[in-house]
Amino acid sequence: MYIEEFKKYYEKRHEYAKDFKKKHPDWKIVGTFCTYYPEELMYAAKVLPVRILGSHEPQNVTEPHIFGMFCPFCRDVLAQGLQGRYDYLDGIMIAQSCLHVRQSYTSWDLHIPVDFRYYLPMPHHLQSARAKDFLKAELEKFKKALENWTGNKITDEALDEAIEILNENRRLLRQAYDFRKKDNPPMTGLEAMYMVVSSQMMHKKDHNEILKNLIEKELPNRDLGIGDHIRLMVLGSENDDVEFLDMVETITSNPAKFVIDDHCTGSRYFWNQVEPKADRLMAIAERYINRPPCPTKDWPNRLRLEHDLNLAKEWNVQGAVLLQQKFCDPHECDIPIFQRAFEEQGIKTLFLELDVLVPVGQFKIRTEAFLETLSSEDLF
Amino acid sequence: MITAGIDCGAKTVKVVILKDDKVIGKAIIPAGIDTKKASEEAFEEALKEAGIKKEDIDKIVATGAGRADQPFTKDSVTEVSADAKGINFLYPNVHTVIDVGAEESRAIRVDGKGMVMDFAVNEKCAAGSGAFIEAMARALEVTVEEIGPLSLQYKQEIAMNAQCAVFAESELVTLVHQQTPKPDMARAIHAGISDRIVSMARRAGLEPDIAVIGGVAKNPGFIDCLNKDLNTKVIVPDDPEFVGALGAAIAAKEI
Numbered sequence: 001m002y003i004e005e006f007k008k009y010y011e012k013r014h015e016y017a018k019d020f021k022k023k024h025p026d027w028k029i030v031g032t033f034c035t036y037y038p039e040e041l042m043y044a045a046k047v048l049p050v051r052i053l054g055s056h057e058p059q060n061v062t063e064p065h066i067f068g069m070f071c072p073f074c075r076d077v078l079a080q081g082l083q084g085r086y087d088y089l090d091g092i093m094i095a096q097s098c099l100h101v102r103q104s105y106t107s108w109d110l111h112i113p114v115d116f117r118y119y120l121p122m123p124h125h126l127q128s129a130r131a132k133d134f135l136k137a138e139l140e141k142f143k144k145a146l147e148n149w150t151g152n153k154i155t156d157e158a159l160d161e162a163i164e165i166l167n168e169n170r171r172l173l174r175q176a177y178d179f180r181k182k183d184n185p186p187m188t189g190l191e192a193m194y195m196v197v198s199s200q201m202m203h204k205k206d207h208n209e210i211l212k213n214l215i216e217k218e219l220p221n222r223d224l225g226i227g228d229h230i231r232l233m234v235l236g237s238e239n240d241d242v243e244f245l246d247m248v249e250t251i252t253s254n255p256a257k258f259v260i261d262d263h264c265t266g267s268r269y270f271w272n273q274v275e276p277k278a279d280r281l282m283a284i285a286e287r288y289i290n291r292p293p294c295p296t297k298d299w300p301n302r303l304r305l306e307h308d309l310n311l312a313k314e315w316n317v318q319g320a321v322l323l324q325q326k327f328c329d330p331h332e333c334d335i336p337i338f339q340r341a342f343e344e345q346g347i348k349t350l351f352l353e354l355d356v357l358v359p360v361g362q363f364k365i366r367t368e369a370f371l372e373t374l375s376s377e378d379l380f
Numbered sequence: 381m382i383t384a385g386i387d388c389g390a391k392t393v394k395v396v397i398l399k400d401d402k403v404i405g406k407a408i409i410p411a412g413i414d415t416k417k418a419s420e421e422a423f424e425e426a427l428k429e430a431g432i433k434k435e436d437i438d439k440i441v442a443t444g445a446g447r448a449d450q451p452f453t454k455d456s457v458t459e460v461s462a463d464a465k466g467i468n469f470l471y472p473n474v475h476t477v478i479d480v481g482a483e484e485s486r487a488i489r490v491d492g493k494g495m496v497m498d499f500a501v502n503e504k505c506a507a508g509s510g511a512f513i514e515a516m517a518r519a520l521e522v523t524v525e526e527i528g529p530l531s532l533q534y535k536q537e538i539a540m541n542a543q544c545a546v547f548a549e550s551e552l553v554t555l556v557h558q559q560t561p562k563p564d565m566a567r568a569i570h571a572g573i574s575d576r577i578v579s580m581a582r583r584a585g586l587e588p589d590i591a592v593i594g595g596v597a598k599n600p601g602f603i604d605c606l607n608k609d610l611n612t613k614v615i616v617p618d619d620p621e622f623v624g625a626l627g628a629a630i631a632a633k634e635i
Contacts, residue, residue, distance in 0.1 A: 063579035064585075359550065361557065362550055
């Protein structure tokens with residue numbers, strides 16, 4: 001079963017990275033704090049980016065370093081470093097996203113020695129006419145920094161190869177997501193999460209091999225018998241909360257499945273490709289400027305809203321669960337507007353706030369009640 | 381010289397009488413809602429144990445949240461200073477003292493002379509205090525005395541958020557419905573409070589040796605979790621709840 005491979009890689013992310021280093025001594029591994037990092041340049045310089053995520057466990061090491069009103073995710077991320085779980089990293093980098101996760105990056109930089117560190121000032125005002133030129137100039141600086149550090153010249157050929165590997169991954173993930181449009185989706189929301197998040201922790205060539213087998217040999221005939229389940233969308237901030245997704249998808253009173261998402265640990269990460277052009281750096285810049293935006297960068301117009309409503313329509317969604325990391329202001333500002341817009345389209349919403357650990361019992365009561373309201377529409 | 385320290389805590393009033401650096405009398409009385417009355421009772425009992433009269437005492441110093449409500453003295457020190465002096469008197473090598481009381485917890489970094497170098501106190505939430513353990517014990521239908529030893533019988537570590545006493549109780553209800561064994565739930569409660577306390581203590585800075593005082597220090601389940609989280613063996617004085625009053629009695633010598 002190819003679909004189960006992703007879960008293994010997700011759970012054994014550190015073992016994979018350490019093994020990768022052994023097998024590829026000419027490569028370096030850099031931990032990343034957000035999904036705006038330009039992977040193409042890193043691959044071209046023989047640098048494997050691995051996204052640093054939390055472990056959803058209680059910890060007591062970050063209190064002196066992170067403000068109390070910063071989100072639990074940034075705290076959980078830093079805890080991984082302070083507890084030595086990413087001791088194999090050669091470097092760290094962040095492409096500016098939000099203030100909270102930037103604090104994780106700067107604290108990591110202060111307290112955990114690494115060979116290479118890079119702060120890339122990814123523009124916030126993506127809708128500015130100058131954003132692409134600005135980012136391209138920053139990519140040039142990043143390219144030089146990578147070349148100086150690794151000693152590897154980033155040639156056009158290396159960039160083209162990296163773009164193609166990453167684009168292939170994005171194409172394949174989109175294809176796998178397309179299967180979820182079916183009346184009887186061959187994949188659960190939890191499986192989809194494992195599939196996407198594992199791609200942020202593996203070399204894309206390895207990931208692509210599994211994806212190809214999955215799409216060709218498994219998904220076309222996979223029958224989970226969930227054609228009568230309520231079709232849900234999940235959207236919001238970072239979410240790799242296995243326990244939460246599993247809880248929702250195993251409710252028996254009114255069974256439901258997530259069929260589409262908008263998370264940086266989901267579709268937002270891979271949705272669009274680099275459109276090749278002679279000016280490679282501009283092509284890469286355009287990809288990151290034009291991708292479905294994080295709310296920190298989605299202004300003055302809320303482009304993500306229209307994108308999400310389209311996803312809901314295309315994947316025939318009946319209800320939407322809006323998740324947010326506690327204290328995540330950018331997402332929180334979006335919640336009322338998103339809820340109103342979804343409700344106007346006849347899609348009921350449930351809003352839940354995530355912490356490092358999910359209070360499954362409380363969330364289950366609310367989710368069951370939400371699903372009950374969705375199914376009662378059919379009954380009466 | 382005979383001095384006395386009176387610690388008017390949220391839950392109990394403690395009195396320590398000190399003569400030439402030796403404790404000659406001590407008493408602990410539930411504070412109730414009348415701190416003045418409880419203080420008088422505690423003082424009376426301590427005097428009885430010491431075999432002296434109030435007039436024999438040269439100086440009295442008060443500490444604790446209700447220190448202004450006792451009738452014996454206007455001289456007072458904060459709980460932070462009292463804890464620092466008390467622990468330095470007992471264990472001069474202790475450089476970090478963690479005080480977990482009924483309603484408040486604090487961590488204090490102390491120099492070799494009992495002076496406060498830095499300190500941190502818990503936030504508004506009760507999840508890092510004795511009241512939290514009391515509430516959780518009620519939910520598990522065991523006594524406060526039973527919950528600590530019960531937690532040591534755990535078979536499985538379960539993670540609890542325990543950021544807030546109210547939400548933690550809801551989490552506990554979920555575990556009850558999942559038919560989680562009582563010792564495992566008790567362990568989860570103590571692990572949660574320990575995480576909270578250690579997080580706070582890191583703000584003050586942890587420097588060995590580390591001592592734990594206050595009523596909750598008598599809870600072996602909590603101490604076991606602390607030892608694990610701090611990766612050390614913490615020192616627990618014989619009468620951990622009296623250390624603040626002892627510190628006040630020492631302060632009385634200096635005023």
